[in-house]
């Protein structure tokens with residue numbers, strides 16, 4: 001991906017003109033042409049903390065997707081404005097849990113007599129109103145870096161009968177509960193918002209410990225054990241490293257699982273000559289392969305594409321957003337309404353206060 005030199009020069013000039021007034025955050029899945037301008041890069045947990053740590057920046061330009069920019073707006077001060085360079089940079093997983101659907105599920109759980117035992121936990125990859133729902137109902141936000149600690153916290157909230165409603169990524173919820181915390185697949189049920197009663201019987205709901213929302217990532221959900229088996233046959237020394245948004249059987253067949261920060265640290269610490277197949281977003285895998293020419297790094301499945309919404313943030317959009325700020329025009333501002341912000345902040349703050 002060679003960047004257009006004229007656009008690179010314009011991006012640099014806009015950054016220089018804005019100086020300390022702007023702080024650019026870049027998620028690890030961003031394109032090279034954009035991430036080169038980030039003041040900090042990170043996974044969604046690190047970026048949420050970093051956004052909150054720059055109160056002097058008037059503008060936060062978020063190179064990532066919509067739910068991340070919303071979280072940055074919630075965590076930053078009233079004088080700070082968050083900009084998402086392309087408003088079409090959403091997340092298909094976040095869109096799989098809508099507030100009316102979640103409220104209907106919550107009511108069904110109350111009708112089953114579970115109102116005092118279910119704690120909602122939402123993955124960061126959810127809209128601000130779902131985070132606010134969790135804040136209002138004694139729940140918490142988690143990311144792929146802290147899902148286990150967040151679930152442990154949740155299971156302590158309502159005594160021994162506690163159940164968790166995990167939104168919206170069934171895979172992260174299942175992988176964390178079963179592979180990290182000792183729950184079994186039988187302890188989990190999947191709530192399908194498109195079926196009456198979620199497609200779960202009241203008995204099954206009462207028996208379950210973990211109620212998983214039927215959502216998934218359209219990128220990580222495509223990796224399969226078939227490619228893992230093929231790679232192990234062709235590259236006998238390969239170590240398979242995957243993100244916990246991958247399906248349970250893929251994570252089971254891998255050697256290591258963790259968030260994007262974990263994946264990066266693992267590769268940085270790996271010895272020269274080691275061989276890796278990585279199951280996460282392609283921009284990050286390609287960057288790791290280029291940064292570590294002494295190691296063999298391949299993408300887990302060449303048929304899986306970039307995250308199309310992460311890739312919406314390209315250099316022309318970035319330059320447009322930055323030059324608009326230089327001209328005194330705030331374009332594509334992401335602003336969460338005050339009531340949603342208040343409740344979502346409760347759930348986000350509970351996450352930031354978790355140990356570790």
Ligand code: 13P
Pocket residue numbers: 042043044045091125143144145217245259260261
């Ligand atoms: P994190 O590892 O940052 O949680 O990234 C996962 C992801 O899919 C972000 O959209």
Ligand code: SF4
Pocket residue numbers: 029065090091092093094125217218219220281307308309310
């Ligand atoms: Fe959403 Fe998956 Fe893209 Fe992340 S990689 S923004 S979870 S679709």
